[in-house]
Structure formats: C-alpha cells, structure tokens
Amino acid sequence: MTRRLVLVAIAALALAAAPAAAVTQRTSLSAIEPQVMCVTCGIPLEVAESAAADQERQFISRLVAKGDTAAQIKHQLVLQYTEAVLALPPDRGFNVVFYLLPVGALALALALLALLLPRWRRNRRAGPPPGDGATPSATETARLDADLARFER
Amino acid sequence: MRRKLVPAITAVVAAAAVGLLVYGLTQQGASRALDEALAAHRQPAAPEAARQLPVLDRVGRTDASLEHWRGKVVVVNFWASWCNTCTAEAPLIEQAQRSLAASGQGTVIGIDFKDISSDAQSYIAQHQLSYPNLRDLDGSFATAYGTIALPETFVLDRRLQVVGIARAEIISERWLRTMIAKAERT
Numbered sequence: 001m002t003r004r005l006v007l008v009a010i011a012a013l014a015l016a017a018a019p020a021a022a023v024t025q026r027t028s029l030s031a032i033e034p035q036v037m038c039v040t041c042g043i044p045l046e047v048a049e050s051a052a053a054d055q056e057r058q059f060i061s062r063l064v065a066k067g068d069t070a071a072q073i074k075h076q077l078v079l080q081y082t083e084a085v086l087a088l089p090p091d092r093g094f095n096v097v098f099y100l101l102p103v104g105a106l107a108l109a110l111a112l113l114a115l116l117l118p119r120w121r122r123n124r125r126a127g128p129p130p131g132d133g134a135t136p137s138a139t140e141t142a143r144l145d146a147d148l149a150r151f152e153r
Numbered sequence: 154m155r156r157k158l159v160p161a162i163t164a165v166v167a168a169a170a171v172g173l174l175v176y177g178l179t180q181q182g183a184s185r186a187l188d189e190a191l192a193a194h195r196q197p198a199a200p201e202a203a204r205q206l207p208v209l210d211r212v213g214r215t216d217a218s219l220e221h222w223r224g225k226v227v228v229v230n231f232w233a234s235w236c237n238t239c240t241a242e243a244p245l246i247e248q249a250q251r252s253l254a255a256s257g258q259g260t261v262i263g264i265d266f267k268d269i270s271s272d273a274q275s276y277i278a279q280h281q282l283s284y285p286n287l288r289d290l291d292g293s294f295a296t297a298y299g300t301i302a303l304p305e306t307f308v309l310d311r312r313l314q315v316v317g318i319a320r321a322e323i324i325s326e327r328w329l330r331t332m333i334a335k336a337e338r339t
Contacts (some may be wrong), residue, residue, distance in 0.1 A: 039267045039292070048244055051235040055235040055272060056269075059272075080270060080290065081290055081291060082290045083265060112159065112162070119316060
C-alpha cells in the first residue's frame, strides 16, 4: 500500500514538473549574434559593424522582444536571407561535406601515423648503419692532417 | 607499394589544397564582364533575366523575372533599406519611373538586396516608390551583375540588353535620361 502511494506521489510530481520543463528559456540578441552571419559582410554578426548588420540586430531584437525562441528567430532570418545567414550550415545536402571533411582529415592523419610510426620506430631501434661516414678512414684522416698543416703554414 | 602510397596521398592532399586556394582567390572580387562588354561597344544580355525572384510589391504575383517586362525599357536599380546612399538616390529613381510610366515606354524595377522585408516595405512607403520591387535574398542575383556595393543601376533596352551601368549613386538626372533614350532607340 505504502509502495503504491509513493508511486502515485512520484507520478504526480512528474506531471507537475512537465509544464515547467516545456517552458523554453528566453533568448537574447547576444545569444543569437554568434550563431548568425552578417549577410553583407560575410563575418559573424557579433563582430560585424555595418548598416546592414545593425538592421539585422534590430530585426533580431524585435523578435526577441516579441518572445520568439532562438530557433524561431533563426527560421525568420533564413526566410529573410536564405540559409546563408546561418553561421553553421544545416547538416544536409552538400553541406554534409563541411561536417565530414574534418573527420576525414583526422582519419587520414591517423592512418598516416599508423603507417609511418612503426617504420620510424624500427629505424630508431636499428641505429645508424655501419660505415655511414661518421668515423673517417685512414686515408681521410691523413688528407685532413695534410690540409690542416697547409693552413697552419 | 607502401613507399609510393604516402607521397601519392600527400601530393593529392597538397594539390587539393592548392586547388581550393586558387578557387577561393578567383571567386573574390566582382565580375566586370558587363562593363567590359559595354566598353567594347557591345550590348550584353542582362544576366539571369529569366530567374524568378520573390516579389516585394506591385506585381500581383509571388515571383517574377525580368522577362516579365521584355519589350519595355527596364531600369534595374539595386537598393536596400539600410543603404543611406540609396535613400539619397530614391527621388531621382522615382522621377524616372513616373516619366517611363507616363510615356508607357518602360519601368523601373527595384531589386531589394539582402534586406528585411518589413523594413523594405516601410522604405517604399516612406519614399513613395511607385515601381515594382523584387527581392534578392542571398545577393546572388546582384553578384551576376557584378554588384558588391549599393546603389547600382542598369538600364536595359526592350530586348533586355544592358545599355548603361551606374556603379554608384546616380547624382545627375541627365545620365539616366540619356541612357533611357538610348535604350528606347535600340
């Protein structure tokens, strides 16, 4: 009986919490700015200084004041300027390339490392090959001595 | 085999990087193909004349292309509500529209460049612009005309060929009148 009461209480609490969780946090101009581009300058809006950038900021501020969410504001911006306004392109169509390219580059770098590292380690363990020119031969020593004697004269 | 694989991959990656760099460099800067054609006494076709653009006002449909006005002299004026120089030029462009509408020879078509539609509507109302306006949402239509700064104006003849280009604010009514007369003759 007690167990049932506890379960009912938990369910009631979960139901009461549900509407609170559904409330979305308000956004702000400063939260949106890094996520969108200044469409005329080609740089993120947060660092852009131009009449067009100011207009974009005013538009965002109007929507923020209206109570729109970040997603709704970005949707409105896309309607006005196309997807070019988004700092991060949507992950569909050709845009997928932008997301896959870094992963591909990383995989390529790891594959190269896997290929080259064992070779480098083998070469280091083996040490320098014999007769590699580090120790001069008797003829070379004699020639060096003769050259030095000539310079000292 | 392995010995050749690494330099081959490195060469491919390097070639791709160089290719990307060259592509990026060649894509920078505005095209001046129209200006060069005019300087060589040719009359180039208006770029992307058949491309449908969203209509801002006064056309009675949702999309329209310049082809809609083929057979008339068309003055294409690129503008935006955030552009102060466009504001200074607006009365002169409107004057040209009234003159063209009165003679029935043609029309001005405004191309609203990367603008907020409600701001653009307010701008039109404020300056009492009586000509149709289309929207260039991402600026790609302007790019086809080599437009990277506003305002810019292109005068097209009845065959939608470019006869005059103003790559800055039009400050003299005479230039516009001369170009319209030239477009009417061809």
